[in-house]
Amino acid sequence: MNYVMPGVSFPNLFWITFPETILEVVSLVVLVVDLGFLRKRSLAFRMTAAGALGIIGCLNAIGWLAAHSAPMALGDALVSGPIVVAAQVGILALTVLVLLLSLREEFSRNPGEFVAIVLLATTGMMLVTAARDLLVIFVALELLSLSLYVLAAFAKNRAESAESALKYYLFGGTSAALMLFGFSYLYGLTGTTSLLGIASALATGVASPLLIVALVMVAAGLGFKVAAFPFHLWAPDTYQGAPAPVAALIASGSKVASFAVLVAVTSALVTTRTSAGGASWVVLLLWMAGASIVLGNLAALVQTSVRRLLAYSAIAHAGYMLLGIAAHTVQSGTAVLYYALTYAVTTVGAFGVIAIVERGVGSATLDSFAGLSRRNPLLAGAMLVFLLSLAGIPPLIGFWAKFNLFSAVLRAQTAGAWGLGMVALALGASAVSLYYYLQVLKRVYVVKPVSDEPLAVSPIELGTLLFIALAVVGMGILPGLLGQWIPLG
Amino acid sequence: MLAYTIYLSFAGALALAVLPRAGSQFARVFALLVAIAGLAVGLAGFISAGTGGAVAVADLAWIPGMGIHYTLAADGISRVLVLLTGLAAVAGILFSWTVSERTNEFFAFFLALIGGVYGVFLSVDLFLLFVFYEIAIVPKYFLIAIWGSTRREYGAMKLALYSFAGSAMVLIGLLAAYATAGAHTMDLHTLAAYPFPVSFQMWAFPLVFVGFAILAGMWPFHTWAPTGHVAAPTAASMLLAGVVMKLGAYGCLRVAMTLFPHGLDPWGFSLLGIGSWRTVFALFAVIGIVYGAAVALVQNDFKFVIGYSSVSHMGLVLLGLLTLTQIGIDGAVLQMFSHGVLAGLLFAVVGRIVYERTHTRDLNALSKLQLGRAMPFAAAVFVIAGMASMGLPGFSGFVAEIQVLIGAWYAFPWFAVVAGVGIVVGVAYTWRALQRVFFSDLPAVGPGGEDVPVPRYDPITWPEIAGVLLLAGSSLLIGVYPRLLLDVITPAVQALPHLLLTGGRP
Numbered sequence: 003m004n005y006v007m008p009g010v011s012f013p014n015l016f017w018i019t020f021p022e023t024i025l026e027v028v029s030l031v032v033l034v035v036d037l038g039f040l041r042k043r044s045l046a047f048r049m050t051a052a053g054a055l056g057i058i059g060c061l062n063a064i065g066w067l068a069a070h071s072a073p074m075a076l077g078d079a080l081v082s083g084p085i086v087v088a089a090q091v092g093i094l095a096l097t098v099l100v101l102l103l104s105l106r107e108e109f110s111r112n113p114g115e116f117v118a119i120v121l122l123a124t125t126g127m128m129l130v131t132a133a134r135d136l137l138v139i140f141v142a143l144e145l146l147s148l149s150l151y152v153l154a155a156f157a158k159n160r161a162e163s164a165e166s167a168l169k170y171y172l173f174g175g176t177s178a179a180l181m182l183f184g185f186s187y188l189y190g191l192t193g194t195t196s197l198l199g200i201a202s203a204l205a206t207g208v209a210s211p212l213l214i215v216a217l218v219m220v221a222a223g224l225g226f227k228v229a230a231f232p233f234h235l236w237a238p239d240t241y242q243g244a245p246a247p248v249a250a251l252i253a254s255g256s257k258v259a260s261f262a263v264l265v266a267v268t269s270a271l272v273t274t275r276t277s278a279g280g281a282s283w284v285v286l287l288l289w290m291a292g293a294s295i296v297l298g299n300l301a302a303l304v305q306t307s308v309r310r311l312l313a314y315s316a317i318a319h320a321g322y323m324l325l326g327i328a329a330h331t332v333q334s335g336t337a338v339l340y341y342a343l344t345y346a347v348t349t350v351g352a353f354g355v356i357a358i359v360e361r362g363v364g365s366a367t368l369d370s371f372a373g374l375s376r377r378n379p380l381l382a383g384a385m386l387v388f389l390l391s392l393a394g395i396p397p398l399i400g401f402w403a404k405f406n407l408f409s410a411v412l413r414a415q416t417a418g419a420w421g422l423g424m425v426a427l428a429l430g431a432s433a434v435s436l437y438y439y440l441q442v443l444k445r446v447y448v449v450k451p452v453s454d455e456p457l458a459v460s461p462i463e464l465g466t467l468l469f470i471a472l473a474v475v476g477m478g479i480l481p482g483l484l485g486q487w488i489p490l491g
Numbered sequence: 492m493l494a495y496t497i498y499l500s501f502a503g504a505l506a507l508a509v510l511p512r513a514g515s516q517f518a519r520v521f522a523l524l525v526a527i528a529g530l531a532v533g534l535a536g537f538i539s540a541g542t543g544g545a546v547a548v549a550d551l552a553w554i555p556g557m558g559i560h561y562t563l564a565a566d567g568i569s570r571v572l573v574l575l576t577g578l579a580a581v582a583g584i585l586f587s588w589t590v591s592e593r594t595n596e597f598f599a600f601f602l603a604l605i606g607g608v609y610g611v612f613l614s615v616d617l618f619l620l621f622v623f624y625e626i627a628i629v630p631k632y633f634l635i636a637i638w639g640s641t642r643r644e645y646g647a648m649k650l651a652l653y654s655f656a657g658s659a660m661v662l663i664g665l666l667a668a669y670a671t672a673g674a675h676t677m678d679l680h681t682l683a684a685y686p687f688p689v690s691f692q693m694w695a696f697p698l699v700f701v702g703f704a705i706l707a708g709m710w711p712f713h714t715w716a717p718t719g720h721v722a723a724p725t726a727a728s729m730l731l732a733g734v735v736m737k738l739g740a741y742g743c744l745r746v747a748m749t750l751f752p753h754g755l756d757p758w759g760f761s762l763l764g765i766g767s768w769r770t771v772f773a774l775f776a777v778i779g780i781v782y783g784a785a786v787a788l789v790q791n792d793f794k795f796v797i798g799y800s801s802v803s804h805m806g807l808v809l810l811g812l813l814t815l816t817q818i819g820i821d822g823a824v825l826q827m828f829s830h831g832v833l834a835g836l837l838f839a840v841v842g843r844i845v846y847e848r849t850h851t852r853d854l855n856a857l858s859k860l861q862l863g864r865a866m867p868f869a870a871a872v873f874v875i876a877g878m879a880s881m882g883l884p885g886f887s888g889f890v891a892e893i894q895v896l897i898g899a900w901y902a903f904p905w906f907a908v909v910a911g912v913g914i915v916v917g918v919a920y921t922w923r924a925l926q927r928v929f930f931s932d933l934p935a936v937g938p939g940g941e942d943v944p945v946p947r948y949d950p951i952t953w954p955e956i957a958g959v960l961l962l963a964g965s966s967l968l969i970g971v972y973p974r975l976l977l978d979v980i981t982p983a984v985q986a987l988p989h990l991l992l993t994g995g996r997p
Binding site for chain 2: 375383390395396397401405406408409412413422425426429430432433436437440444447448481482485489490
């Protein structure tokens, strides 16, 4: 078959994937430097060196993206533009934060491999964000997922780490298979793999049973990535067992990328009111959203491990964001991205605090946080900011994200019949969520500590966490700062 | 200028949170100075504005993309409530002079709460109002959970969840109004001028009204109030009853009723004689008045008596608002001020002056301590505060309650009668507490018939005297010369949307 996509050429490909290329190259450099030159050095030094290289790579990619945010495209397969660039920069920044927080981690004896795979995962996230073709989406998602499976298992001396990776992998493999199956049906129905082509092929007509099957399969695959009910079962175990920086990466960058692709896929499947299967897709999303909101918030109420608590709260947050996706307007899509990014930053911060407490106390149960405010007031203050932002208390960034998202949903003509009801459910549920966030903060501020010994934190970790906390407060007081890249309202 | 009440409080809170633990005395004096500065600014703003209309305070574009402005302004109602907040803040700090555990943090949370309250009273942009409203929730939780007493964690969590559930309801209403108007603005006056469909107002009004009324302690959503008040440390009880419950009532008037006045219209049918949301909520308010008073009558915990009395008095505020008459709303605002001052004073007597010396709040135990002789100062203060709170002429409570009752008489004659009964029960529970705690007839003899000397307690300290003078003096001043406030409140009430002044006879 002699099939050439218009607008596809090697220079073009090189140009549009240059930041990804930077990351790929750096990941190889990290491996060479670590395994080639630093084998005799101490583990801490190797981790620092590898992490620093990775961070430099990410910053370079950010610099390149910041200078090249003009819209461009590689045929129908990859696109770039202000919104995509904003998401990619966000993903890179999240990776930088995760790397900064893992510099002092001691779970791995292979720092080079760790950083290299983190960079590969980031490459996957960035590609997913830009992809507009089913095959590219699938390949990029697999790159992301496979990297994350490996990362989850990285703490080889801990059985929970292996368990979490195995669960993640089994669920992930199944859902990837389902998604590929769904993609193949979509291809069979429309004769194209590009989202644009699918959009125009499905623009009118009635939903055939085959299309419904395809949609359900795709929903399963993407629902797994965003940890939405009923594809959420892996989340609590993985969040609990994986090394803290990896859990942070799964909860942050991976979420941003997955929501970005979900927005893109939705805009292909629901282009007009008459789209075949559009209504079914929205109904699917709404069911997933409603169930995730209810289940996530209720299950989080009874958790005793802060990691599992965050996992269930992540399911609830995924539910809120699915509402924005189901509304499928341009504003609501942007609002979802804003929400995903700000949520991700906050979650990275929370996992950073968890990692430090875990190292100092030995576990991440609620009671391990007892008296944190007296053992380390700054750390406690950071945790206060993160959790209140997740609960949506103004003037923190989480509140703006919620407000922006829900007002976009309410304004969407496309959400007429269900908008108000679902937003009411989400806001009611977020009132419930305050309970479990306060459960943690109660330990931090109210309960007396078992020992008054100060909790040791390395300056770099403390600096990173305080930076994130200041960002959460600062962007909350001046939401316009982030609004320059991702328009609000 | 009034905006500095907010900035001063938050800056003070921040300073106390990050300053090294320089010793309790420093934190106390610092917090007191900040609160006095806030009060001074509030007072200066009150005096300089005179009886004029709304004073613009600040207006900046905050998030242009969403049409959200940082708009602060103060009409007469706001200025009165800002003044009340200043008084309550200063008095609260004076009565927390003995807090010695984690003092910095205590006053940091305290000032943060005060800053949020000032912000709510001054906000004109509804979004901003909501932001300040939520900022006030979190410090309340920590103040009660860390420094509280009886079942403090339960009380604190209950309070936080009730508040947050209420604010979620408010947010739904605000978001719906924002989306429906489609005007890309959250400015109160612009939105209030938008003709929302009556059918929309019919569901949005009760949602937002109840959302705010939860914090105002409206029956049957009042149950957080007594437990929260009892669990809270003295200063937090004073603030809760004194100003935080006013946030709720203020929101009911300023947001729910102003935005959705048609929500008060008759439904067009009536069920058991109830034909509108207005009647429903007025009924709730009246039930609150009588129920709160009746429950206060049988409490054995001194603080629960005052806690339930707050529910009763806040019922009067809500009833006054729902009369939709000039005099009723005037009275409601005045009652907010009056109850704010008097509830603060009562909680100060119970929580600080008596409890910290006797370490019991049980009426039976207190009745054996001959406090009337052992603590004449406390007894005198409680007599004054109790009389003022039951509506004795000469104090602010009387002026406020009589206006609410007159307004209610125009609008709902039967409710006025029942509310009057509630006020009489108010006399009874105050009298009962007074008699049991201070003037018990129990003989001063021990179990064996021997004479028991009058117990000796720590002497009354200057902060307590200063706090009492401040609060009791304000109540007396307003009671003797209510025009000081009424001249400011009345023009502001007249400037409310016309529909809010059409209840009862003109």
